[in-house]
Amino acid sequence: MTGESAPDLKIPVPRGPVPVAPPPRPRNTVELTIDGRSVAVPEGATLLEAARQLGIDTPTLCYLENLTPVNVCRICVVEVENSRTLVPACSRKVEPGMVVKTDSERVRLSRRMVLELLASSVDVSTAPQFQDYMARYGATPERFGPPAPPAAAGERDAARPGHHHAPHGADAATVHQPVKVDNDLYVRDYSKCIVCYKCVEACGTDAQNTFAIAVAGRGFDARISTEFDVPLTDSACVYCGNCIGVCPTGALMFKSEHDMRQAGTWDETRQTATDTICAYCGVGCTLTVHVQDEKIVKVTSPLDHDVTHGHLCIKGRFGWEFVNQRE
Amino acid sequence: MDLHFTADEATAEERAAIEGCLAALSMHGNRRQYLLPVLHAIQGRIGWISRGALNHACRALEVPPAEAFGVADFYAMFQTRPQPPVAVHVCDDVGCRFKGGEALCAEMERALGPAGAGGAADRITWHRSPCLGLCERAPAALVISAGDPPRDQDLAPAAGEDLLRVAAGQAAPVADLALSVPQAGQAGLTLLRRVGQIDPTSLDAYRAAGGFLALRRAIEMGPDRVVREVIDAKLVGRGGAAFPTGQKWLGARSAPLPRYLICNADESEPGTFKDRVLMEHDPFSLIEAMTIAGFATGCERGYLYIRGEYPLATARLENAIRRCYERGYLGANVLGDGVRFDIELRRGAGAYICGEETALMNSLEGRRGEPRNKPPFPTQVGLFGQPTVINNVETMVNVLPILLAGGKAYAAIGTERSTGPKLFCVSGHVERPGVYEFPFGITLRELLAAAGGVTGRLQAILLGGAAGGFVTPEQLDIPLTFEGTRAAGASLGSAVVMPFDDTVDLRQVLRRIAQFFRDESCGQCVPCRVGTVRQEELLHRLATDQPFGSVEQELGLLKELGQAMRDASICGLGHTASSAIESALGRFPIFQDARQETR
Ligand SMILES: Cc1cc2nc3c(=O)[nH]c(=O)nc-3n(C[C@H](O)[C@H](O)[C@H](O)COP(=O)(O)O)c2cc1C
Ligand code: SF4
Numbered sequence: 001m002t003g004e005s006a007p008d009l010k011i012p013v014p015r016g017p018v019p020v021a022p023p024p025r026p027r028n029t030v031e032l033t034i035d036g037r038s039v040a041v042p043e044g045a046t047l048l049e050a051a052r053q054l055g056i057d058t059p060t061l062c063y064l065e066n067l068t069p070v071n072v073c074r075i076c077v078v079e080v081e082n083s084r085t086l087v088p089a090c091s092r093k094v095e096p097g098m099v100v101k102t103d104s105e106r107v108r109l110s111r112r113m114v115l116e117l118l119a120s121s122v123d124v125s126t127a128p129q130f131q132d133y134m135a136r137y138g139a140t141p142e143r144f145g146p147p148a149p150p151a152a153a154g155e156r157d158a159a160r161p162g163h164h165h166a167p168h169g170a171d172a173a174t175v176h177q178p179v180k181v182d183n184d185l186y187v188r189d190y191s192k193c194i195v196c197y198k199c200v201e202a203c204g205t206d207a208q209n210t211f212a213i214a215v216a217g218r219g220f221d222a223r224i225s226t227e228f229d230v231p232l233t234d235s236a237c238v239y240c241g242n243c244i245g246v247c248p249t250g251a252l253m254f255k256s257e258h259d260m261r262q263a264g265t266w267d268e269t270r271q272t273a274t275d276t277i278c279a280y281c282g283v284g285c286t287l288t289v290h291v292q293d294e295k296i297v298k299v300t301s302p303l304d305h306d307v308t309h310g311h312l313c314i315k316g317r318f319g320w321e322f323v324n325q326r327e
Numbered sequence: 328m329d330l331h332f333t334a335d336e337a338t339a340e341e342r343a344a345i346e347g348c349l350a351a352l353s354m355h356g357n358r359r360q361y362l363l364p365v366l367h368a369i370q371g372r373i374g375w376i377s378r379g380a381l382n383h384a385c386r387a388l389e390v391p392p393a394e395a396f397g398v399a400d401f402y403a404m405f406q407t408r409p410q411p412p413v414a415v416h417v418c419d420d421v422g423c424r425f426k427g428g429e430a431l432c433a434e435m436e437r438a439l440g441p442a443g444a445g446g447a448a449d450r451i452t453w454h455r456s457p458c459l460g461l462c463e464r465a466p467a468a469l470v471i472s473a474g475d476p477p478r479d480q481d482l483a484p485a486a487g488e489d490l491l492r493v494a495a496g497q498a499a500p501v502a503d504l505a506l507s508v509p510q511a512g513q514a515g516l517t518l519l520r521r522v523g524q525i526d527p528t529s530l531d532a533y534r535a536a537g538g539f540l541a542l543r544r545a546i547e548m549g550p551d552r553v554v555r556e557v558i559d560a561k562l563v564g565r566g567g568a569a570f571p572t573g574q575k576w577l578g579a580r581s582a583p584l585p586r587y588l589i590c591n592a593d594e595s596e597p598g599t600f601k602d603r604v605l606m607e608h609d610p611f612s613l614i615e616a617m618t619i620a621g622f623a624t625g626c627e628r629g630y631l632y633i634r635g636e637y638p639l640a641t642a643r644l645e646n647a648i649r650r651c652y653e654r655g656y657l658g659a660n661v662l663g664d665g666v667r668f669d670i671e672l673r674r675g676a677g678a679y680i681c682g683e684e685t686a687l688m689n690s691l692e693g694r695r696g697e698p699r700n701k702p703p704f705p706t707q708v709g710l711f712g713q714p715t716v717i718n719n720v721e722t723m724v725n726v727l728p729i730l731l732a733g734g735k736a737y738a739a740i741g742t743e744r745s746t747g748p749k750l751f752c753v754s755g756h757v758e759r760p761g762v763y764e765f766p767f768g769i770t771l772r773e774l775l776a777a778a779g780g781v782t783g784r785l786q787a788i789l790l791g792g793a794a795g796g797f798v799t800p801e802q803l804d805i806p807l808t809f810e811g812t813r814a815a816g817a818s819l820g821s822a823v824v825m826p827f828d829d830t831v832d833l834r835q836v837l838r839r840i841a842q843f844f845r846d847e848s849c850g851q852c853v854p855c856r857v858g859t860v861r862q863e864e865l866l867h868r869l870a871t872d873q874p875f876g877s878v879e880q881e882l883g884l885l886k887e888l889g890q891a892m893r894d895a896s897i898c899g900l901g902h903t904a905s906s907a908i909e910s911a912l913g914r915f916p917i918f919q920d921a922r923q924e925t926r
């Protein structure tokens with residue numbers, strides 16, 4: 001914006017060069033071979049997209065269509081000819097002539113190990129895809145030993161970078177710890193956190209631009225945290241719930257769902273999901289309202305929606321709390 | 328950005344530390360990149376970083392507090408809870424623990440209580456530390472005293488009483504150079520030529536000893552010829568990955584502007600201390616070499632990233648940079664020839680992973696030291712998203728003899744594929760540990776003999792550091808070259824040569840290495856974050872004769888873990904976290920006894 005005085009027009013259309021739509025850039029296609037079959041995909045596509053085009057189902061945990069790939073979980077690794085190590089399919093771009101294997105023994109070993117490492121250290125009981133993946137790769141996390149008992153509240157948050165207690169040999173270290181309940185809308189159960197960075201991305205530049213949470217600590221003590229682990233109510237959080245929407249493990253959960261699970265009343269078979277347009281403002285976000293026993297139990301938004309990309313604000317996400325309360 | 332803060336306010340002293348630091352910086356580019364310098368200023372003055380201080384820093388640099396906390400909480404040198412102002416860091420890593428390190432820890436425990444004890448009301452605390460890069464003078468310690476100004480002093484070899492005296496405020500004695508560089512003053516040295524021979528704080532002394540001749544020659548030659556000479560010299564990177572330097576520089580020359588130059592002085596591989604010796608005793612040579620590298624690759628800005636635990640090298644480089652600016656060897660018009668080159672010195676803060684080039688770039692940008700996925704490579708997308716050339720200290724310094732002697736003549740030194748003079752870090756059970764310079768190709772046997780021979784009966788030699796591997800007393804004829812060590816199933820890495828005598832329990836060595844990787848993993852990717860934990864647990868079970876199932880089963884699991892870390896991790900740390908352990912298990916009957924017991 002410049003400081004010039006605006007011309008006196010009825011409809012204040014700023015003057016300027018008439019925008020010209022850029023000519024559609026012909027996207028080159030790239031040919032490659034995956035599991036012995038050849039496939040052509042647009043330049044810039046990822047190996048994950050190319051594999052999907054062939055109907056190959058690649059497991060993913062930290063990848064989500066509406067977030068920048070962080071490629072940290074490594075469950076999606078594939079073997080590329082002439083590459084010393086395996087590569088993450090979710091972020092590696094296709095190159096002409098690539099020869100890729102998605103189900104070799106090397107690939108299966110690494111995927112199995114990633115699942116075992118996670119399942120032996122994290123509570124994956126509410127991570128829907130996890131059980132399928134474990135069966136598919138024959139993961140047996142028990143071979144690392146029985147899980148260590150949960151840490152006391154705040155203990156993992158107090159870890160000192162570069163230092164840890166020596167193992168004693170009897171069990172396998174875990175991230176188990178008490179649930180963080182510090183507000184009425186959602187809970188953070190970091191015993192279930194696989195540190196996939198999705199919530200941090202959703203809270204930051206990828207959607208919300210709030211930056212209430214970030215990764216703190218390092219190594220096995222890396223964790224999602226507010227500054228100095230202050231309660232969410234003291235943090236920058238605006239309760240948009242977008243982090244809940246992207247969490248793949250149920251570590252971030254509506255308090256309603258958490259409480260019902262605790263009480264043993266959560267029952268997805270008795271739930272319906274209905275799409276509706278949020279009435280709070282003029283943006284027109286699609287809400288998927290989950291109802292059990294005639295009560296709203298949570299609100300999500302479809303990932304592929306072109307307005308929200310799955311992201312909402314506090315009103316759409318939690319406004320129903322007040323509806324439920326009024327009843 | 329609309330930032331939210333808790334109500335916590337900085338104290339007057341914290342504010343003074345932050346504002347003093349900001350005033351002293353000549354800010355360039357975005358503000359976030361100054362997060363580490365500001366955190367250092369708070370830590371250095373107070374001894375820990377409070378909520379109020381972090382809020383104040385975040386306001387000044389426009390960084391969300393949650394992110395800044397995540398950064399502070401990543402680095403071992405930053406404390407986010409109340410601490411005594413004086414912290415004694417005692418090395419208990421593989422080079423020190425069998426040479427008095429454990430006894431020193433025990434003394435500290437007797438005098439100061441358990442490691443890490445003490446709050447803000449106390450005066451002194453102590454911690455165990457990974458390798459401090461002083462291995463030739465084991466056992467090593469570093470005393471960090473907060474205040475205005477803060478005072479960091481290393482002490483090696485360290486005796487308990489002296490260490491406590493330094494912690495109480497006494498000045499540490501100046502170390503005897505002969506203990507670090509036994510060859511100092513000998514004829515025929517190239518890289519160590521000036522070490523101990525001139526005053527390392529004097530630009531004139533450096534000039535009188537041949538300093539800046541290579542820079543003058545470079546400017547006469549022009550950038551293309553300089554790159555040509557480096558290619559002809561077949562210079563290979565000394566940072567551990569053995570990448571051809573000329574190829575890197577040539578690639579950068581065709582990349583878009585602006586480009587950045589980085590000198591990697593993070594030197595944290597256990598057993599490595601060669602870069603420290605160069606920086607402490609010939610700091611101007613690194614400044615000259617970086618200026619040449621910047622000129623040759625078309626970078627007008629260079630960053631020198633030095634590990635946070637190197638107080639003397641940092642002070643010497645700060646001085647050298649200041650003198651060079653004063654005398655026109657740095658700045659807008661280097662040597663009056665219209666060449667622009669600036670150097671910014673930045674301190675790491677206690678994170679081995681920040682030696683990995685892309686983690687280092689994130690750290691320079693004020694972020695957690697998490698490596699980036701490659702490709703893209705730094706020469707395409709590096710620091711601040713721009714093409715970046717990064718080289719190790721020793722690599723840089725080799726450019727000087729290349730330009731003075733000519734690339735072809737340089738290439739005649741050493742072997743066909745490993746050219747030039749090389750610095751070796753010899754520590755552990757040898758008569759005269761230290762940095763040694765020899766042409767590539769000297770054998771392990773010859774090098775150990777030059778260091779006065781092994782003390783006691785040789786059991787094993789760690790080559791290349793924690794990320795390297797072990798060789799046996801039968802392998803002493805390995806030529807110390809990149810290709811020679813590779814052919815022997817080992818790696819030269821950062822040229823660590825650390826023999827262990829037969830009193831050492833190799834199981835303890837392996838457990839310390841496993842502990843190191845668990846502590847230093849950045850935590851980003853699953854194979855390494857959890858794999859390094861499982862590896863340490865498993866070695867602990869084996870070492871204490873409590874395997875799950877049979878020893879064979881455990882060894883099989885260890886192998887699978889190693890393969891997944893090597894195959895599926897993001898960066899070199901995960902890729903090599905099992906290599907030393909696997910090489911030891913492959914070459915020594917370490918768990919044989921345990922195996923019989925369980926049968
Ligand atoms: C975990 C890890 C730590 C590293 N630490 C260092 C280091 O301290 N110093 C260094 O020069 N290179 C280190 N490197 C290698 C760098 O990534 C990079 O290859 C090097 O700085 C390039 O310089 P060069 O070509 O001159 O060797 C490290 C690599 C890894 C994977
Ligand atoms: S609810 Fe929204 S603002 Fe709060 S942490 Fe989650 S994403 Fe960030």
Ligand code: SF4
Binds near residue numbers: 193194195197247
């Ligand atoms: S809380 Fe959920 S979204 Fe966030 S890192 Fe953990 S698993 Fe991922």
Ligand code: SF4
Binds near residue numbers: 851856
């Ligand atoms: S391999 Fe280890 S150090 Fe490297 S990115 Fe993964 S977790 Fe971080």
Ligand code: FES
Binds near residue numbers: 071
């Ligand atoms: S899905 Fe690719 S690394 Fe996580």
Ligand code: FES
Binds near residue numbers: 418420
């Ligand atoms: S300083 Fe102790 S091992 Fe290097």
